[in-house]
Amino acid sequence: MASLLEIYRCNLTSLSLNSLCSCRSRCPFPSSSSSKTLILTPPPYSNLNLRVFFDESSRRIVRLKRGISLNHHRIIKAVARAEPDRIDEGETKEEVDGPLMKDSASESQQKASQLRKRVVFGLGIGISVGGVVLAGGWVFTVVIAAAVFVGAREYFELVRSRGIATGMTPPPRYVSRVCSVICALMPILTLYFGNIDVSVTSAAFVVAMALLLQRENPRFAQLSSAMFGLFYCGYLPCFWVKLRCGLAAPALNTTLAGVGAAWPILLGGQTQWTVGLVATLISISSIIAADTCAFIGGKAFGRTPLTNISPKKTWEGTVAGLGGCIATSALLSKILCWPTSFLSAIALGVLNFFGSLFGDLTESMIKRDAGVKDSGSLIPGHGGILDRVDSYIFTGALVYSFVKTLLPLYGV
Incomplete structure (x- = not known):
């Protein structure tokens, strides 16, 4: 040994x-x-x-x-x-190697248990999220608000961690808690008013005044980390509410469309399938496919590191993730009859992939500076909320802008 x-x-x-x-x-x-x-x-x-x-x-x-x-x-x-070089008298090779074999078996069992937890909780989260997306409205918005609150708490704990706080002055705890509450209110205000710009501006002004008027010496690092927290944890997730609940145009062009025609009337019937619902389902499914294909491709063929921010990511895995994301987007657009243009479906897949990739890298950079592996321990086998939703933070804003601005008549 x-x-x-x-x-x-x-x-x-x-x-x-x-x-x-x-x-x-x-x-x-x-x-x-x-x-x-x-x-x-x-x-x-x-x-x-x-x-x-x-x-x-x-x-x-x-x-x-x-x-x-x-x-x-x-x-x-x-x-x-x-x-x-030798084994002491009276000892056999099995007695020497026994502890090593036991440690190896214990480590293998631990990895298998961790994998089972990830699979079980991953399936549970996926089914729950699917039901919430189909429900839409206040159900979808309240769930987003709850996730935003927990994610904001995790973000400000990362900012206060030893790895980041040694190089800057974090915001006071009361400011962090106020920012978390404000972030949680943003999705609800978005659903109620349909627009969040005035609310975000007002919230940023209040937080800035609280930091500038504190008894201790105000620091720019406090202001910048608090403003980024409002933007990253509060403002960006609001676009998922605008995408799912704001784009209410029907996405199915004919009554013969397979999914819409078979959808029960008690669950909304064909009118349930709006542009917002279909775009949300395609985006979430594409991101899941991108993560899965990137993981499998990286394990099988990964050789070239993508970036120092996340050493486990490789170019080979990235290419596999891009292919899986585009294929999923194109396939679902064919099944759900939206968007009507095949090129638009491919563009949507590319946009989803790059939004998810850079969202993941952004959270990895924050965790690396904080010196932690996971943002929290809320979800067994997965870490914190930010560890699970980092790929979705930027994607909602990108997809909403793409559908609202670049697709004529929302792609119908």
Whole structure:
């Protein structure tokens, strides 16, 4: 078994490895003659490979062999790996490898359990979201508002985390809570008034005044992080309400359209299938297909990293995700008879993909600066709300603008 010892920047005099080494043998470190000298004497039955990293721009690595002393005052890390050459008397190979095999089996079981949680909760979330989208109206808006509130709380907790807060001054807690409430009210105001611009401007003015008039010294970082929170967590999700509930033109051109003709009257009948409903279903389905195809393609063919922001993303996975997104958009447009132009369906798929990709990368950048893996732990196996909806934050605004502005008569 390998033991790992990390020695951070200090004046080294003497060090005992007994409490740090995981092997059964004793690895004595005799006292050095100087506080800047480190002498390593490995046991006779070990292979000791020592790599010492110096605090230099070149990050030069020096490998030390058995019994060599080192004199340098700028050591920042030393890594010692000791591997036994033989098995002690009375021990069998199974007894030595047994703990390793148990750890490997435990890790495999943990990964399998995590995968089951992701699948189960993912299916549950998908079915629930589908029902909410079909319901529309106040049901859809209230669910969006609840998700926005939780997402805003997660965002401001990330802003206050050690990774981000060490380089800036986060907003006070009362301002963060007020911003979360304002973000949750924005979708409701959007449904009620049909427009959110005045509400957002008023909310931004109130938050800015609260920050500028606080007792402590106001900082620009507080203002910028709060304003971005209102925009990212509150304003952008409102476009999903405008898309689903605002575009009420019928999307089915004929009474012979398959889905509309078979839809029960108790659930709204053919009039239920508006441009907003169909565009929302196509967008959400395309984003799910893009994420799934990107994951599968990246696992199977991924070799070239896409960006340092998210090291697991690859160009191969990105191309697979784009293909899956376009194919899903084109297929659903054929089934749901909207949009009537095939090129418009392809353009919608491309727009959905790039909106979801850059939404994902934006949240990854925030989490990377915060030094966390997940934005929260609300959803078992998935993380927080922002981890699940990051691909949708920008997409709603892009799709709404595309349908409202670029498609003649909303693509009907």
